[in-house]
Amino acid sequence: MNGKVFLMAASDTNVDKTGLQVVGNQTAMDADRSFPAAEVNPTVEGTDKVSIRNMDFFYGQKQVIFSLNLSVKTNQILAIIGPSNSGISTTLRSMNRLFELNPESRFQGDISIDGKSIFDESSSVTELRRRVGMVFDVPTPLPMSIFDNIAYGPRLSGLKNKRALQETVEEALRMAVLWDEVKDRLSTAAMSLSGGQQQRLCIARVLALKPEIILLDRPCSGLDPISTARIEESLIELKKQFTIVIAPHNVQQAVRISDRVAFMLMGKLIEEGASSEVFVSPKDQRTDDYITGRFG
Ligand SMILES: Nc1ncnc2c1ncn2[C@@H]1O[C@H](COP(=O)(O)OP(=O)(O)OP(=O)(O)O)[C@@H](O)[C@H]1O
Numbered sequence: 409m410n411g412k413v414f415l416m417a418a419s420d421t422n423v424d425k426t427g428l429q430v431v432g433n434q435t436a437m438d439a440d441r442s443f444p445a446a447e448v449n450p451t452v453e454g455t456d457k458v459s460i461r462n463m464d465f466f467y468g469q470k471q472v473i474f475s476l477n478l479s480v481k482t483n484q485i486l487a488i489i490g491p492s493n494s495g496i497s498t499t500l501r502s503m504n505r506l507f508e509l510n511p512e513s514r515f516q517g518d519i520s521i522d523g524k525s526i527f528d529e530s531s532s533v534t535e536l537r538r539r540v541g542m543v544f545d546v547p548t549p550l551p552m553s554i555f556d557n558i559a560y561g562p563r564l565s566g567l568k569n570k571r572a573l574q575e576t577v578e579e580a581l582r583m584a585v586l587w588d589e590v591k592d593r594l595s596t597a598a599m600s601l602s603g604g605q606q607q608r609l610c611i612a613r614v615l616a617l618k619p620e621i622i623l624l625d626r627p628c629s630g631l632d633p634i635s636t637a638r639i640e641e642s643l644i645e646l647k648k649q650f651t652i653v654i655a656p657h658n659v660q661q662a663v664r665i666s667d668r669v670a671f672m673l674m675g676k677l678i679e680e681g682a683s684s685e686v687f688v689s690p691k692d693q694r695t696d697d698y699i700t701g702r703f704g
């Protein structure tokens with residue numbers, strides 16, 4: 409195994425019906441655990457939902473992303489991994505033009521969704537941010553009830569009908585795997601939820617806006633393993649309807665849930681490919697060193 413994260417092929421006898429089983433190693437992976445790795449998408453390559461082309465990014469004079477070319481496939485989970493300061497958050501924030509809130513920042517290149525540039529003059533940034541929802545590392549519930557947190561966005565966009573709002577809230581909470589835990593207390597304060605529940609609430613809030621793409625920047629940072637597992641479970645379910653890009657909590661999380669993985673280092677894309685390939689036999693020594701925990 410040569411110290412690598414090891415994913416066995418789907419034809420292997422030890423593999424369960426989720427498709428792949430992972431045997432970790434002692435350094436980066438927990439050797440005693442079999443990861444229920446992501447269901448492998450039957451369309452191996454898939455179509456491009458998002459394409460980042462020749463992206464350079466600057467904060468003031470400092471360049472932090474260099475000639476990035478990266479695609480996100482429809483209905484797959486792309487994990488972008490890398491050590492601190494690799495430019496992962498910057499890349500995520502570019503996909504819904506959130507970086508524009510920082511006047512010091514400058515983007516060069518292009519990003520398209522379904523073949524159309526997100527910078528096209530005819531595109532609305534508000535509509536882009538609805539289509540490309542974002543979940544951050546620290547859950548940020550609004551100081552209102554659980555119900556109102558989810559209904560807030562749809563109400564702002566004009567949904568008034570009480571029944572339609574109730575349906576939207578229930579559907580979003582179900583998709584975020586939170587419904588069963590909160591259905592009897594929708595009118596209580598969202599702040600009273602646990603950290604893991606608050607994060608699923610934030611995912612539900614994004615889902616209520618019926619996005620196409622969900623960006624998650626280390627959504628499980630501060631969460632316990634059970635809450636983390638719940639969120640991972642919901643993401644694997646959500647990719648059937650949405651396209652997901654995640655800056656994972658750690659390499660193991662990428663192994664568990666991603667279809668494809670991109671490894672970034674100091675603002676450059678080092679390697680990208682199917683997770684079943686990159687985690688088994690990375691092409692670049694730096695990827696190998698990172699995923700086996702030799703640096704990070
Ligand atoms: N608002 C900002 N102003 C100036 N420099 C910034 C700003 N945000 C990020 N940077 C710099 O840009 C580079 C990339 O940062 P980014 O947050 O995208 O990396 P990251 O891979 O998400 O790292 P982390 O592990 O810390 O989340 C870093 O060198 C960082 O210091």
Ligand SMILES: [Mg+2]
Pocket residue numbers: 496497498625655
């Ligand atoms: Mg970051």
